[in-house]
Amino acid sequence: MPLxxxxxxxxxxxxxxxxxxxxxxxxxxxxxRVYSLILRIVEDRSAAEELLQDCFYKLWERPHLYDAxxxxxxSWLLTVARNLALDYKRKESRRGVHHVVLxxxxxxxxxxxxxxxxxAGVEPEVAHAIRQAMDALxxxxxxxxxxxxxxxxxxxxxxxxxxxxxxxxxxxxxxxxSKLREALRGFGSALML
Amino acid sequence: MxxxxxxxxxxxxxxxLGCLDEEQQQAMTAHLVSGCHECGQxxxxxxxxxxxxxxxxxxxxxxxRVEGKLxxxxxxxxxxxxxxxxxxxxxxxxxxxxxxxLAVIWMGMQWKLAEQRAELARAAIQRLNEQxxxxxxxxxxxxxxxxxxxxQPEQAFALKLxxxxxxxxxxxxELAARVxxxxxxxxxxxxxxAQTEHELADLHTQLAAARQSSDALEKQLxxxxxxxxxRDSQQVLILKAELAKSQAEARSLSAAAASGERLRQLxxxxxxxxxxxxxxxxxxxxAMARAIYSPQGGLLLVANSLxxxxxxxxYQLWIVRQGDPAIxxxxxxxxxxxxxxxxxxxxxxxxxQLTALAITDEPAGGSISAHGHKLxxxxxxxxxx
Numbered sequence: 052m053p054l055x056x057x058x059x060x061x062x063x064x065x066x067x068x069x070x071x072x073x074x075x076x077x078x079x080x081x082x083x084r085v086y087s088l089i090l091r092i093v094e095d096r097s098a099a100e101e102l103l104q105d106c107f108y109k110l111w112e113r114p115h116l117y118d119a120x121x122x123x124x125x126s127w128l129l130t131v132a133r134n135l136a137l138d139y140k141r142k143e144s145r146r147g148v149h150h151v152v153l154x155x156x157x158x159x160x161x162x163x164x165x166x167x168x169x170x171a172g173v174e175p176e177v178a179h180a181i182r183q184a185m186d187a188l189x190x191x192x193x194x195x196x197x198x199x200x201x202x203x204x205x206x207x208x209x210x211x212x213x214x215x216x217x218x219x220x221x222x223x224x225x226x227x228x229s230k231l232r233e234a235l236r237g238f239g240s241a242l243m244l
Numbered sequence: 245m246x247x248x249x250x251x252x253x254x255x256x257x258x259x260x261l262g263c264l265d266e267e268q269q270q271a272m273t274a275h276l277v278s279g280c281h282e283c284g285q286x287x288x289x290x291x292x293x294x295x296x297x298x299x300x301x302x303x304x305x306x307x308x309r310v311e312g313k314l315x316x317x318x319x320x321x322x323x324x325x326x327x328x329x330x331x332x333x334x335x336x337x338x339x340x341x342x343x344x345x346l347a348v349i350w351m352g353m354q355w356k357l358a359e360q361r362a363e364l365a366r367a368a369i370q371r372l373n374e375q376x377x378x379x380x381x382x383x384x385x386x387x388x389x390x391x392x393x394x395x396q397p398e399q400a401f402a403l404k405l406x407x408x409x410x411x412x413x414x415x416x417x418e419l420a421a422r423v424x425x426x427x428x429x430x431x432x433x434x435x436x437x438a439q440t441e442h443e444l445a446d447l448h449t450q451l452a453a454a455r456q457s458s459d460a461l462e463k464q465l466x467x468x469x470x471x472x473x474x475r476d477s478q479q480v481l482i483l484k485a486e487l488a489k490s491q492a493e494a495r496s497l498s499a500a501a502a503s504g505e506r507l508r509q510l511x512x513x514x515x516x517x518x519x520x521x522x523x524x525x526x527x528x529x530x531a532m533a534r535a536i537y538s539p540q541g542g543l544l545l546v547a548n549s550l551x552x553x554x555x556x557x558x559y560q561l562w563i564v565r566q567g568d569p570a571i572x573x574x575x576x577x578x579x580x581x582x583x584x585x586x587x588x589x590x591x592x593x594x595x596x597q598l599t600a601l602a603i604t605d606e607p608a609g610g611s612i613s614a615h616g617h618k619l620x621x622x623x624x625x626x627x628x629x
Contacts, residue, residue: 071318078314083305084298091301100310107314111321113459122291129298178299185300199261200297206263221258228257231293 056080059124067114074111081125082107085132092136092201093143102139106132137203177235184234188227195220196227248275248481249283256283260290271480274470348426355419362412368405506544506588513541513591519601521622527551528619533585533603535561535622539595547577547585547620553605560606561587562614565597569613576610577603599623 057065057076065073085106090099109131110117117127185193195213198204204212209220252272258264259272276284510516521533533547545561553559559577564570572594577585589595600623604616 069322071315071322074318075311075315078311082310083303086306086310087301087303088298090304100306100313103306103310104314104317108317111318115459122288122295126292126295129295133298177296181296181299185297196261196297197300199263200294201301204263205265206258207265209263221254224261224263225254225257228260228290228293231296232289235293235296 060119063114063117063119063124066111071111074107077110077124078107081128084125085128088129089132089136092133092203093140098139098143099136102132102135106135133200133203140203180234181231184231188230191215192223192227195223196231199224249280252283253286256286256290257294260287260294270469277467277470345430348423348430351419351423351426355416355423358412358415358419362409362416366409368402506542507536510536510538510541510544513538515540517598517624519598519622519624521547521601521603521620523619524621525617525619527605527617528603531583531620533620533622535601537589537595537598538591539593540591542591543574543587543589543595545574545577545585545587545589545601547587547603548583550577550579550583550585552583553579556608557605557616558608558610559585559603559619560610560614560616561589562602562604563594563598564600564602565594566599567594567597571602571614573610573612573614574601 057073059077059080062073062076066077082103086099086103089102089106090096093099093102106128110128117124121127185196188196191213195209198209198212199206206217206220206224209215210217213220215223252259252275255264255268255272259269262269264272276287515538516536517538519535519537521535523529523531529551530549531547531551532549533545535543535545537543547559550559559579561574561577563572563574565572574589575587577587579585600621602614602618602622603620604614604618606614606616
């Protein structure tokens, strides 16, 4: 009979007792999703790997910062990862550094073409629902949402970049997020993101 | 839902995306920290939708070396914390204890060997003494005479063995002394080790306390920032209220100026008539109004003491005339805060046929035909001048 994987709560309890294997268990469970988000934001494999380490190390160093009452662990990890990645990108941007690396490199992990394979078994229905909802948005609305989420632009920066008024940008964001929320409503508490 | 909630309710999506400016972001954080359940729920829903956007990123596995690096980082973190200068002194007791233990084992083996040799030597001396004392084996004088030469090597051998036994005993004693000495060193090393472990435990405790203090300070800082933001937010609210008041006053003055201008135009047009409207319904309270009009200059109505209406209602002025239709809308009365109302209707042919004016309450936005309560009513006081 195969051993059942311990759940997040058990691993977190062990982690608080300084059990390194518990953190590595969580790393193996969530690293692909966290890394994918970081890579999408910073577009640099080497930097993304460092930030991935930092993200999990933060959980190791300060496990109490995660509050289970406020959401799932993966949601918290993704928020931390996004903040780390956006901070990094802003610093790099101030230094005038730009990366264009998204193709596969020899000896590296799988690339973008492995999306379908990598997502298999990892809440594919959630990813599918979100993708469908995004595809259904008007291009201008989708563009604003993606720029805000993946590039961390403020509503003023978005207005400057798109040449639209602040009010239009706010409306697009509100409507876009509302539609995503509707698309996810069916998943309820089972939503892992 | 209070004013703050109402003001923020449309911004939780932007807040969840982190795309508001810093001041707004802080004010909303402060509001969340204040424990507003309704807004917390709105934010939670928006946050879930925003977090789900992460799944839009193409899924890529990190290389295996990241896991190795992270594990190494954790291993370093779990290793005992040492100051650089203390490294030797931390390791020294362990090394010394190990060396002493090996020495003790080696000397124990040497001691055993020496003991065995001494035992053998004592047995040989015993046998020789027994042989020398036995009569059957005792040599006759002749034998002694003959065997004096052969007996000398045996005695020499016995002496040699005795010397060996003495030497063994002496070395045994020396080894015993050295073993005692080494045992003392082992005890010292163990004490030093225990002391080091104790200091290490202290350092871990201090480190944990420092981390806790750091976390507590961070929390206090966040709370302080949130409070600051809350205070800022309150000031912004007060300023906004003052601004709204000033704007209302400006609008009122502007309306009064416009009325004055229209009155001037009316007076210039000549051929004026006046209608005083009186309350004809208890709902009108002490309201009264006066209208001045001329077919060439339009109509200007000023009302006073109009009772407050529910937000879904408005005051509407009607022209009663000789013609078809007999009642026509002249427009909605623009209300000011102090119960005053104004209305200006542009010049029109209908004003020539006017026989009376009436004000009714109608649904907000006005009605095509009068359905509300007739509140004020009046007829022209004079004939056209």
